[in-house]
Amino acid sequence: MRDVVERLGYEVELRVEGKARFYAPRLPSEKGYAPTSLPVFYNPVSKPNRDMAILFTKTFFKDKKIRVCEPLAGTGVRSIRLVLETDVVDEVVANDISKKAYELMKLNIELNDVGEYVRPMNLDANELLSMCGRGRPRYNYVDIDPAGSPAKFMENGFRGCDRGGILSATATDMSALTGAKPASCLRKYDVIVSKTPFSKEVALRILAGFMVRTAARLGLAAKPILSFQKDHYIKVFTAVDRGITKAKEQLKQVGWISYCHKCMRIYTARRSEKPVMRCVECGVELSPIGPLWIGGLSDKDLVEEMYRCALDEEEIYRDVLKLLRYLSAEDSEIIGYYPVNYVAEVLKQSPIKPRKVIEELRAMGYRATVTHIDPSGFKTDAPPSTIVKLFKELKLKS
Numbered sequence: 001m002r003d004v005v006e007r008l009g010y011e012v013e014l015r016v017e018g019k020a021r022f023y024a025p026r027l028p029s030e031k032g033y034a035p036t037s038l039p040v041f042y043n044p045v046s047k048p049n050r051d052m053a054i055l056f057t058k059t060f061f062k063d064k065k066i067r068v069c070e071p072l073a074g075t076g077v078r079s080i081r082l083v084l085e086t087d088v089v090d091e092v093v094a095n096d097i098s099k100k101a102y103e104l105m106k107l108n109i110e111l112n113d114v115g116e117y118v119r120p121m122n123l124d125a126n127e128l129l130s131m132c133g134r135g136r137p138r139y140n141y142v143d144i145d146p147a148g149s150p151a152k153f154m155e156n157g158f159r160g161c162d163r164g165g166i167l168s169a170t171a172t173d174m175s176a177l178t179g180a181k182p183a184s185c186l187r188k189y190d191v192i193v194s195k196t197p198f199s200k201e202v203a204l205r206i207l208a209g210f211m212v213r214t215a216a217r218l219g220l221a222a223k224p225i226l227s228f229q230k231d232h233y234i235k236v237f238t239a240v241d242r243g244i245t246k247a248k249e250q251l252k253q254v255g256w257i258s259y260c261h262k263c264m265r266i267y268t269a270r271r272s273e274k275p276v277m278r279c280v281e282c283g284v285e286l287s288p289i290g291p292l293w294i295g296g297l298s299d300k301d302l303v304e305e306m307y308r309c310a311l312d313e314e315e316i317y318r319d320v321l322k323l324l325r326y327l328s329a330e331d332s333e334i335i336g337y338y339p340v341n342y343v344a345e346v347l348k349q350s351p352i353k354p355r356k357v358i359e360e361l362r363a364m365g366y367r368a369t370v371t372h373i374d375p376s377g378f379k380t381d382a383p384p385s386t387i388v389k390l391f392k393e394l395k396l397k398s
């Protein structure tokens with residue numbers, strides 16, 4: 001270990017994640033340290049993010065042979081795991097702007113004996129991605145994983161992504177995306193945002209919409225096929241296709257959401273329409289949010305297959321089983337969700353179990369499901385008047 005510390009110039013520890021063994025900076029013993037303050041970024045809390053990327057790759061690409069680009073790679077653990085845990089990766093470019101990260105990646109590649117597959121690079125992510133095309137091959141899968149917003153890498157991310165390929169982006173700037181810092185959201189994503197009881201889903205829809213709009217500018221069609229929120233971040237995977245007509249088709253599912261805080265009604269409108277500015281139920285003035293994605297966020301078959309794949313190697317992917325179970329049960333085409341405590345607060349009564357609410361709404365013929373974002377929430381297409389009536393009836397029965 002001493003020779004490793006001498007080679008790198010800072011304290012490290014040997015860690016195991018999935019099938020990879022790798023060196024990462026020694027983590028401070030006190031809680032609440034910022035991973036960005038380490039000599040090289042590493043956050044053990046993001047293991048589920050990497051697990052999902054690997055399960056996605058195994059499931060989506062099946063037995064194809066693919067080229068991957070991780071333009072912001074840190075220790076290189078994601079890239080190394082992609083090689084060790086899937087059979088589909090022919091080559092991964094693991095890049096980081098930090099010289100220290102680049103040196104650490106080289107060491108970790110040696111340690112895992114994956115030099116044949118993982119190529120470390122030390123460039124600015126935008127420089128690396130913008131080199132693609134014009135005779136240079138693009139990647140089948142680009143995974144943008146910054147600390148903060150992926151917005152500034154998005155356009156080049158799409159430039160670097162092949163037709164039929166995948167661009168995935170993680171965002172950790174949740175205060176901008178959930179409406180706590182609306183000016184920041186407007187600057188980075190060109191989206192007007194305000195708070196709702198389902199702000200974390202709004203965050204996912206803002207990121208998905210931003211990806212679709214960015215792709216469309218380049219004549220590409222991006223389709224969100226897997227989107228999730230976990231811990232301090234959100235992540236969206238889009239399938240990328242070429243063509244103006246297809247790009248326009250995708251843009252039809254970009255639009256506005258208006259939420260009435262008084263009667264809990266959720267309105268949507270397409271981008272080409274006027275957003276709903278006043279609640280037709282109670283006359284309250286509304287603040288529309290958008291432009292954002294108003295279509296489905298995840299492909300059910302894909303998620304179910306990822307879940308089966310995770311079960312096959314439960315010891316590695318245990319951390320994402322619950323997430324995948326919830327995603328499989330969720331109807332991501334329904335916009336928004338209601339936390340039961342929120343509804344109870346509005347009605348000034350005690351909350352009802354979400355499972356019970358879902359069961360009753362379904363019995364009445366409405367669509368109703370859980371949401372992976374909040375186990376105390378339910379999604380439904382039932383009007384708020386029905387939800388209110390149901391809550392009152394169930395209270396009387398309890």
Ligand SMILES: C[S@@+](CC[C@H](N)C(=O)[O-])C[C@H]1O[C@@H](n2cnc3c(N)ncnc32)[C@H](O)[C@@H]1O
Pocket residue numbers: 040041042043046050071072073074075076077078095096097098101123124125126145146147
């Ligand atoms: C969140 S970390 C990456 C974590 C890694 N993907 C993982 O799964 O462990 C973000 C990394 O991006 C790097 N970075 C920041 N700006 C960059 C840029 N413009 N180009 C390339 N890398 C950059 C940082 O040095 C940092 O290592």
Ligand SMILES: [Zn+2]
Pocket residue numbers: 260261262263264265279280281282283284
């Ligand atoms: Zn209203």
